[in-house]
Amino acid sequence: MSPPSATPGTADALLDALRGAVGARHVLTDHDLVAPYLVESRRLFAGSALAVVRPGSTAEVARIVRLCAQAGIPFVALGGNTGLTGGGIPQGGVVIALERLNRVRAVDPVGATLTVEAGAILAEVQEAAEAAGMLFPLTYASRDSARIGGGIATNAGGLNVLAYGNARDLVLGLEVVLADGRVWNGLKALRKDNAGYDLKHLFIGSEGTLGIVTAAVLRLFPKPRSTGVAFLGLASARAALDLFVFLRDRADRDLTAFEYLPPFALEIVLRHAAGTVRPLTGEHGAYALIEFSSCRPGIEARHELEAVLAEALARSLIEDAALGAGPAQDSALWRLREAVPEAQTREGGSIKHDVSVPLGLLPEFLERAGAACVAAMPGLRPCGFGHFGDGNIHFNLSQPVGMDREAFLAHWERFNRIVHDIVTELGGSIAAEHGVGLIKRAELARYGDPVALDLMRTLKASLDPLNLLNPGKVVPPAPDDAA
Incomplete structure (x- = not known):
């Protein structure tokens, strides 16, 4: 079902009503002001919009949604616009930008919860937790601009999933504006609540297609007393798996990160990321960055890490190791992992x-x-890196040296078939942590379980019968509607 488009009369009336609802200065229609909201971070997609509206409260979000629903005009919620699959790209209609909805409503150190609005920047949420002597562990490279509502809408993962889980595992309650403008107040700070369906899980990871998250109750954790970071040289990816199992058995929850890098990833980081230096002498078949954290008094994570690595070296599980001596060196080692995406961009076209x-x-x-x-393209440079410990790999493909970037990117669908066929054969997922959005919607139709897809369509039709909430994203059309 295609979303309706606005007639000139309907559009003008809606814009007037929106200005009355939130104030004229928060309804943007000027091309230069609207343009930044129409392009996602990788610039693979560009959208269009009637207007960008910036509400300052949940009540204003609800008012905007009701007006759009009455006019039959589609709308999409947008946070920090750091998505990687085109999930926030508007295809006409109204953009509801949540940047003004950014208050920390409550912090409860005893209950270990933080209640925050969806437009709060992730780094600021982390800072609010830290000010209370606690930790909010969700973190990823775009934390200084990504907003927590987008992280919830995409069920974001990041660097700490191994120890703390995805966004889904960190949310206790939600406040959500539904497609008709009603507000579901599910902001309960409860670990246990079996009073019917756990509705929040419908909206976490739905990419704004079932409702607009306006606030959340988040889980906090004890702040680690100490951390230790090491960069390791390994023989192969299979050696990385053996090492991970060994570390998990020895350290359990103190193992908070296990990030994998192939030699090519380290090579391009050292070439392009300013200030980086080779951490190990010699070349290795694979690399891993690991972090230990300890919340226990008297247990120094760096000492624990050093002892465990000594045993791993004695067992020939690792070939070499560089252990950070303090926060500055730890950050320098982390930089080797976090700089991979930008370094790959500097190498030319990348199919991700x-x-x-x-x-x-x-x-x-x-x-x-x-x-x-x-084999499909000699000279291609695979770059499979990332969150090895939770089974998530960013399997990116850098163009052959000297090849035209656009000519290379034209092969994206061809490499989707190769990679996703293998993923599916191995019982994996074609969308691990970035979501489906626009870029993987057709892939989901190809590889998704037919019953699961029917259930998704049923949920979408039930909660958004007019198909106004971020239409054209995530949920593939039924086969008879595909035309």
């Missing part, structure tokens, strides 16, 4: 796959997918 497979099959996936892609 955010996938997951069962942990024990990760080495097989990396070997098979890498070999298949190089």
